[in-house]
Amino acid sequence: MDPLAFYPIVARDLDLQNPMPASRLDDLARACGVRDGMRVLDVGSGKGSLLRRWAARFDIVATGLELNPRFAADARERAEREGVAQRITVIEGPAADFVPAGHGYDVVACIGAPFAIGGFDDALAWMQAALRTGGSLVIGDRYLAEPFAPGSTGIEPEVAALRDLGSLHETIERAGLGVTAFFGSSTQELDRYASAWWTAAAAWAAEHPDHPERAALLADIAAKRGRYLDHERRHVGWGVWVTRSGAALPSG
Numbered sequence: 001m002d003p004l005a006f007y008p009i010v011a012r013d014l015d016l017q018n019p020m021p022a023s024r025l026d027d028l029a030r031a032c033g034v035r036d037g038m039r040v041l042d043v044g045s046g047k048g049s050l051l052r053r054w055a056a057r058f059d060i061v062a063t064g065l066e067l068n069p070r071f072a073a074d075a076r077e078r079a080e081r082e083g084v085a086q087r088i089t090v091i092e093g094p095a096a097d098f099v100p101a102g103h104g105y106d107v108v109a110c111i112g113a114p115f116a117i118g119g120f121d122d123a124l125a126w127m128q129a130a131l132r133t134g135g136s137l138v139i140g141d142r143y144l145a146e147p148f149a150p151g152s153t154g155i156e157p158e159v160a161a162l163r164d165l166g167s168l169h170e171t172i173e174r175a176g177l178g179v180t181a182f183f184g185s186s187t188q189e190l191d192r193y194a195s196a197w198w199t200a201a202a203a204w205a206a207e208h209p210d211h212p213e214r215a216a217l218l219a220d221i222a223a224k225r226g227r228y229l230d231h232e233r234r235h236v237g238w239g240v241w242v243t244r245s246g247a248a249l250p251s252g
Helices: 003-010 023-032 049-057 069-081 120-130 165-174 187-207 214-235
Strands: 039-043 061-066 088-092 105-111 131-144 177-184 236-245
Touching: 003 069, 003 187, 003 214, 023 049, 023 105, 023 131, 023 177, 023 236, 039 049, 039 120, 049 061, 049 069, 049 088, 061 069, 069 088, 105 120, 120 131, 120 165, 131 165, 165 177, 165 236, 187 214, 214 236
Parallel strands: 039 061, 039 105, 061 088, 105 131
Antiparallel strands: 131 236, 177 236
16 A cells, blocks of 8 residues: 555554654653744654644744645644644655755754654754754654564564664764753553554454455554564664754763
């Protein structure tokens, strides 16, 4: 199934499309020092959960970049319903095609979507180019929580290539960024997120018994569920780094 059709199905019941509670967005706002008048850019903004929550508390100028037209439309509708649409602009299309005003944003976030800009390292570089000196760069992604045993099988290449926290921390420091906060997701939060996909897929399949891609979607979900329960739940972590430009912290 086309990813642009697949993800709205499995994320049907998720407003925040990452494995963390909505209250974590408040933690991130505090860690970034968000206040009135700030300019915020969110890459891979999904349904706009971060921008909508921050815009409800602060008089910010917020921009979201989202490839999926369903999510972009959903973000605009929810922002309108919540009375924050005047503070949020959602731009639909590939993030890499967006040309930010150089070093103009107080916060640049990419939570769960570094792949949209080529991966963790490329995302750091792209985001820094949009960030003012002293601004906060927020990046969320998967990491290797526990090494796989030699000869392990059934591991997806992208999972096998994951780096551990130490390696990612070194990557951030080499980019000249100082880590000012880190929020790791618990196993319970990861379970809740994964299960939301399975529940939504089952409900969609029951509602669309004759859909031509029903069997393919269920097979895909079954494979993802199997990998998650077999090894990813143990070996793959997820977290969000808050970093500060122009303020690399001393090591050790």
